[in-house]
Amino acid sequence: MDTDTRNWSGRTLKQRVLELLKSADFDLALGELSRLPGRKVVNPLFSFLCSNDEEIRWRAVTALGAVVANLASKDMESARVIIRRLMWNLNDESGGIGWGSPEAMGEILARHEGLAQEYANILLSYAREDGNYLEHEILQRGLLWGIGRLAQVRPDLVKDAAPYLTQYMKSPDETVRGLAAWIMGLLGVVEAGPALERLMEDNAVLQSYIGRILTGLGAKQACVNSFGILNSPG
Numbered sequence: 069m070d071t072d073t074r075n076w077s078g079r080t081l082k083q084r085v086l087e088l089l090k091s092a093d094f095d096l097a098l099g100e101l102s103r104l105p106g107r108k109v110v111n112p113l114f115s116f117l118c119s120n121d122e123e124i125r126w127r128a129v130t131a132l133g134a135v136v137a138n139l140a141s142k143d144m145e146s147a148r149v150i151i152r153r154l155m156w157n158l159n160d161e162s163g164g165i166g167w168g169s170p171e172a173m174g175e176i177l178a179r180h181e182g183l184a185q186e187y188a189n190i191l192l193s194y195a196r197e198d199g200n201y202l203e204h205e206i207l208q209r210g211l212l213w214g215i216g217r218l219a220q221v222r223p224d225l226v227k228d229a230a231p232y233l234t235q236y237m238k239s240p241d242e243t244v245r246g247l248a249a250w251i252m253g254l255l256g257v258v259e260a261g262p263a264l265e266r267l268m269e270d271n272a273v274l275q276s277y278i279g280r281i282l283t284g285l286g287a288k289q290a291c292v293n294s295f296g297i298l299n300s301p302g
Contacts, residue, residue: 082112089116089127094280101131106139110150117168126277129168133175140180151176151187158194158202166207170194174214178221188218188225196232205241212236212247213276219254230257237263245270 085104091097101109113135116128132150140147154173158166173191177184193199194211202208215233219226234257236248249267252260276283 078111081108082115085109085112085131086116086124089124089131094127094130098131098134102134102138104135106135106143107146109135114153117172122275122282125168126171126280126282129171129175129277130280132172133179136176137179137183140183144182147176147180147183148186151183155190158200158207165204166202168210170202170207170211170214171217172214174217177214177225178217181222184218184222184225188222191215191218192226192229195229195236205239205244208236208239208241209243209247212244212251216247216251216254219251223255226251227255230255230260234260234263237267242270243276247276250276 081104085101088097088101110132113128113132116124117132119125119128136147136150139150151173154166154169154176157169170191173187177188177191190200191211191214194202195208195215202211212233215226215229230252233248233251236244237252237260239245239248245267249260249264252264
């Protein structure tokens with residue numbers, strides 16, 4: 069399909085973005101999304117961060133990461149504006165909840181080193197009680213996923229946060245506990261071993277998005293995976 073959007077209405081562009089997010093070949097669709105004008109395609113992608121369809125919502129997170137990283141390679145300031153928009157969404161003064169914003173931040177920072185260097189500490193500040201702490205457990209799930217996504221690619225930017233991230237393994241929310249355990253493995257936090265052992269009795273199952281696939285992962289399995297990483301040679 070022609071990617072010249074100059075004569076497209078906002079509705080037409082949003083419909084095309086939705087078609088691409090639903091595509092059976094999402095890798096191919098992601099390439100087309102990245103070729104669309106970044107500053108135009110961002111608005112429909114933001115709207116899909118609140119989708120009731122879990123797959124659409126997570127694919128919007130992935131697409132925002134790709135689109136904003138591509139935009140940053142050409143126009144860093146425009147990319148910064150989008151990051152600041154995500155931050156505003158998490159601000160109480162915005163009047164919104166910020167659904168999808170920490171996940172999108174994590175995905176963007178995982179994809180672009182320059183933005184990661186500038187904004188990783190801000191992403192991490194949302195996990196700190198002496199920072200921009202997010203109290204809502206659903207937002208904490210998104211935050212820990214975003215931090216984990218960043219840790220997959222740039223663990224050095226996250227490792228110093230381990231002492232306060234371990235506290236999330238005590239959360240009453242099963243998804244928060246499991247994602248915290250996942251992060252401990254990604255960072256190789258040996259000191260988290262005792263907390264991981266306690267979570268081995270946790271039978272809760274969480275749904276998350278790993279490797280672009282929605283998956284059910286028990287907190288226990290997250291611990292098993294983390295132990296495997298912690299105990300691997302090197």
